[in-house]
Amino acid sequence: MSEHTHHITPYKTLGIILVVLFFFTFLTIEITSIHLGALTVTVALLIAGVKGFLVLSYFMHLKHESLLLKILVAMVFVLFALIVLITFIDYAFR
Amino acid sequence: MRKETKYVSYLDYEGQYKGIFGWIFSTDHKRLGLLYLYAIALFFFVGAILGLTMRVELATPGETIMKAQAYNGVFTVHGVIMIFMVVIPGLSAVFGNFFLPLMIGAKDVAFPKLNRLTWWILIAGSILAIASQFLREGPPDTGWTFYAPYSTKTGTSVIIATTAAFVLGFASILTGLNFIVTIHRLRAPGMKFFNMPLFPWALYAASWIQLLATPVVGITLVMLIFERLFGIGFFNPDLGGDPILFQHLFWIYSHPAVYIMILPAMGVITEVIPTFCQRRIYGYKAIAISSLAIAAVGFFVWGHHMYTSGMSEQARWFFSLLTFIVAVPSAIKVFNWIATMYRGSINLQAPFLYALFFIFLFIIGGTTGLILGAVAPNVQVHDTSFVVAHFHYIIFGGMGFAFFSGLHYWFPKMYGRMYNLKAANWGAIILFIGFNLLYFPQFIIGYQGMPRRYYDYLPQFQWAQTISLIGGIILFIGFFVMVGNLVRGAKKGAIAPANPWNGTTLEWTVPSPPPVENFDEDPIIKSDPYDYK
Numbered sequence: 198m199s200e201h202t203h204h205i206t207p208y209k210t211l212g213i214i215l216v217v218l219f220f221f222t223f224l225t226i227e228i229t230s231i232h233l234g235a236l237t238v239t240v241a242l243l244i245a246g247v248k249g250f251l252v253l254s255y256f257m258h259l260k261h262e263s264l265l266l267k268i269l270v271a272m273v274f275v276l277f278a279l280i281v282l283i284t285f286i287d288y289a290f291r
Numbered sequence: 292m293r294k295e296t297k298y299v300s301y302l303d304y305e306g307q308y309k310g311i312f313g314w315i316f317s318t319d320h321k322r323l324g325l326l327y328l329y330a331i332a333l334f335f336f337v338g339a340i341l342g343l344t345m346r347v348e349l350a351t352p353g354e355t356i357m358k359a360q361a362y363n364g365v366f367t368v369h370g371v372i373m374i375f376m377v378v379i380p381g382l383s384a385v386f387g388n389f390f391l392p393l394m395i396g397a398k399d400v401a402f403p404k405l406n407r408l409t410w411w412i413l414i415a416g417s418i419l420a421i422a423s424q425f426l427r428e429g430p431p432d433t434g435w436t437f438y439a440p441y442s443t444k445t446g447t448s449v450i451i452a453t454t455a456a457f458v459l460g461f462a463s464i465l466t467g468l469n470f471i472v473t474i475h476r477l478r479a480p481g482m483k484f485f486n487m488p489l490f491p492w493a494l495y496a497a498s499w500i501q502l503l504a505t506p507v508v509g510i511t512l513v514m515l516i517f518e519r520l521f522g523i524g525f526f527n528p529d530l531g532g533d534p535i536l537f538q539h540l541f542w543i544y545s546h547p548a549v550y551i552m553i554l555p556a557m558g559v560i561t562e563v564i565p566t567f568c569q570r571r572i573y574g575y576k577a578i579a580i581s582s583l584a585i586a587a588v589g590f591f592v593w594g595h596h597m598y599t600s601g602m603s604e605q606a607r608w609f610f611s612l613l614t615f616i617v618a619v620p621s622a623i624k625v626f627n628w629i630a631t632m633y634r635g636s637i638n639l640q641a642p643f644l645y646a647l648f649f650i651f652l653f654i655i656g657g658t659t660g661l662i663l664g665a666v667a668p669n670v671q672v673h674d675t676s677f678v679v680a681h682f683h684y685i686i687f688g689g690m691g692f693a694f695f696s697g698l699h700y701w702f703p704k705m706y707g708r709m710y711n712l713k714a715a716n717w718g719a720i721i722l723f724i725g726f727n728l729l730y731f732p733q734f735i736i737g738y739q740g741m742p743r744r745y746y747d748y749l750p751q752f753q754w755a756q757t758i759s760l761i762g763g764i765i766l767f768i769g770f771f772v773m774v775g776n777l778v779r780g781a782k783k784g785a786i787a788p789a790n791p792w793n794g795t796t797l798e799w800t801v802p803s804p805p806p807v808e809n810f811d812e813d814p815i816i817k818s819d820p821y822d823y824k
């Protein structure tokens with residue numbers, strides 16, 4: 198328990214992250230006015246990915262966790278991406 | 292007898308609640324392990340009766356004891372019960388709960404209350420699943436795979452059955468989570484990952500699959516329910532959906548689910564073999580890492596269930612290639628087990644006998660799996676009884692026999708009493724004979740074109756169906772011999788010592804049955820868990 202008390206994230210940092218998240222939400226909406234064609238989904242997912250990263254690192258304190266835990270969490274996302282990608286081997290070549 | 296011992300065993304402990312409530316409200320991982328054992332044994336009995344009913348129906352061509360629709364219901368509910376209520380929780384819920392903390396030197400799992408809740412979730416889901424058989428709409432008739440589009444249209448009680456599978460999925464996820472945290476946080480001081488016995492290693496790999504793959508099937512079943520209720524069109528081409536998407540999503544879970552069943556089974560075998568050969572396990576690291584490798588690669592092979600679905604050519608060879616790769620770590624384990632036996636002093640007791648049968652049946656199941664993993668032969672035998680035989684060899688011959696092996700191995704530890712050794716060996720032999728008589732002929736007629744899930748067949752398949760029925764009856768006799776012997780042993784058997792088999796892992800260092808808090812003194816951690824010197 199004691200090791201966690203060292204890592205109280207100051208309110209200021211949390212506030213900044215919150216503002217950044219709002220900015221990205223705003224960006225997600227605004228970007229739809231630009232016609233990106235096939236890239237629309239990619240860009241939306243990229244922005245969502247950045248937001249997810251920020252939430253995990255700061256709000257869920259992953260930034261202060263051990264390397265092993267970071268790797269385990271990263272692994273889950275890699276797995277998810279691979280599964281989606283492999284599914285599309287079917288749809289893309291059908 | 293137990294009352295005279297100095298410590299209080301988990302069986303005699305009296306806590307806040309008395310009698311049966313002391314069990315169903317217990318958070319003790321050992322009591323929960325036994326609760327799981329009794330629940331799963333009951334479900335297995337129900338599922339096995341349904342299985343025997345199918346064999347009787349198939350005794351003659353045409354209608355024997357039931358109509359086609361009734362047969363559809365029976366094979367669906369047999370599958371749902373056996374998969375979601377027996378083999379997926381099976382080994383990890385029973386032996387994982389009971390022995391994971393003991394083997395890593397912990398007092399309990401990381402979240403004991405969550406563990407208790409998990410058992411209740413399993414019971415709730417199981418009641419739903421069994422209820423689906425008796426509702427007014429009739430039992431679900433989709434098969435346990437719930438394939439769209441039929442499952443979105445049939446009038447039978449699909450929603451209840453899928454809800455049951457959804458609820459049961461939560462139990463699986465929570466068990467996985469509990470074990471992962473337990474292994475990371477509660478290992479006894481001094482026990483590194485590579486000092487752990489190999490059963491915890493196998494549980495660790497399986498737990499990750501439970502945690503990561505189960506949500507996929509959960510969402511898929513919710514999509515199916517929404518499709519039925521609101522006609523959203525996920526799986527309907529008219530509305531822009533795709534029925535093959537259902538198969539993808541379903542097998543993204545259900546192939547890794549095979550490894551949820553078989554990895555802990557391999558873990559049990561890896562414990563039994565060194566003990567009964569009194570020899571250090573051969574290739575400790577290779578076995579540990581191959582568990583992780585199976586879990587990792589096993590996530591990417593799901594398409595081998597879909598070769599004939601109309602999936603793209605590229606996807607087919609890709610999945611076929613990966614399926615062959617995932618066979619490698621499984622083979623590594625088999626070679627290591629056999630190498631462990633070499634020049635060991637073998638003690639041919641029931642746990643070891645079951646382990647030998649496991650290896651034999653698992654090799655047949657595994658190699659026929661490669662036949663199915665290759666695209667061209669798969670097209671020939673897809674949806675035939677060849678597939679039925681293959682997966683029963685893996686799931687029953689593999690997971691089931693490993694379960695029996697573990698049960699006989701750890702029984703003296705769990706109950707503090709010993710069963711009759713000779714009767715146990717006879718039980719194993721009868722089960723082995725019955726099993727092969729039941730399932731091997733299905734390979735042959737499957738190859739010749741006997742479709743699965745049909746209640747009728749051409750007269751030329753009669754001979755095999757008759758042998759299978761006889762095998763099924765022998766199998767039941769085997770169960771009664773085995774269960775009767777164990778029940779008798781639990782009640783009246785001779786008092787078992789702490790370490791009847793001369794095992795080296797930590798669970799054998801505590802008295803039988805174990806004390807309430809497992810370790811009254813801090814366990815001494817050896818750097819090699821299988822040191823027989």
Ligand SMILES: [Cu+2]
Binds near residue numbers: 545546549592595596
């Ligand atoms: Cu598979």
